[in-house]
Amino acid sequence: QVVQSEFVAPDGVxxxxxxxxxxxxxxxxxxxxxxxxPNPFTGETHFVLSLVEAADADLAIFDLxxxxxxxxxxxxxxxxxxxxxxxxxxxxxxxxxxxVYFCRVLGAGASTTRRLxxxxxx
Numbered sequence: 001q002v003v004q005s006e007f008v009a010p011d012g013v014x015x016x017x018x019x020x021x022x023x024x025x026x027x028x029x030x031x032x033x034x035x036x037x038p039n040p041f042t043g044e045t046h047f048v049l050s051l052v053e054a055a056d057a058d059l060a061i062f063d064l065x066x067x068x069x070x071x072x073x074x075x076x077x078x079x080x081x082x083x084x085x086x087x088x089x090x091x092x093x094x095x096x097x098x099x100v101y102f103c104r105v106l107g108a109g110a111s112t113t114r115r116l117x118x119x120x121x122x
Contacts, residue, residue, distance in 0.1 A: 030051065030052045030053065030055070030107075030108035030109060030110050031049070031050070031051055031052075031055070031057070031105055031107050031108045031110045031111075031112060032049070032050040032112065033047060033048075033049055033050075033103065033105050033112040033113075033114050034047045034048040034049075034050075034114075035047065035114060036086075036103065036114055036116050039115075039116055039117060040116075040117035040118070040119045041088070041116070041117070041118060041119065042088075042118075042119050042120045043087065043088070044085050044086060044087040044088065045085065045086055045088075045116060046083060046084070046085045047083075047084055047085075047103060047114065048081050048082065048083055048084075049073075049077070049081070049082045049084060049105055050080070050081050050082075051077055051078070051079050051080065051082070051107065051108055052079060052108065053079045053108065054076065054077065054078050054079050055076070055077060055107045055108035056075060056076050056077075056107060057073060057074075057075070057076075057077045057105055057106065057107030057108070058071075058073070058074050058105065058106045058107065059071070059072040059073040059074070059084060059103070059104075059105045059107075060072060060074075060103075060104060061086055061096075061101050061102070061103055061116070062101065062102045062103075062104060063096075063099070063101055063102075064099065064100055064101075064102075068091075069090050069091070069096055069101060070086060070089065070090055070091045070096075071091055072084050072085075072086060072103075077107070086103065086116070088118045096118060097118075098118050098119055098120065099117070099118060100115060100116070100117055100118075101115075101116045101117075101118060102114065102115055102116065103115075103116055
């Protein structure tokens with residue numbers, strides 16, 4: 001347990017660090033997204049979205065520039081675990097280029113992002 005701390009910047013300025021009250025557990029995310037399996041992948045990859053309580057969720061794949069490539073889910077979900085997959089295609093069904101992508105979920109007042117690597121043609 002840390003009772004007191006002091007951080008000093010390289011220029012000698014003391015940085016204030018707010019203390020968390022003792023006995024208060026750290027907050028846990030209301031939305032969690034597992035690592036993709038497999039990753040890197042060639043055909044498809046899977047991941048699990050977990051919600052503490054029912055909520056609207058927006059789960060999508062984005063390219064490095066931030067463009068939405070595919071929407072995997074948009075709308076309400078119940079509390080619990082939900083399995084999703086991405087087969088490396090755009091929303092229109094065309095094959096995405098090999099490269100790095102991001103799977104992002106927005107929901108329950110939180111967001112989480114995971115990196116995906118798509119390799120090789122099917």
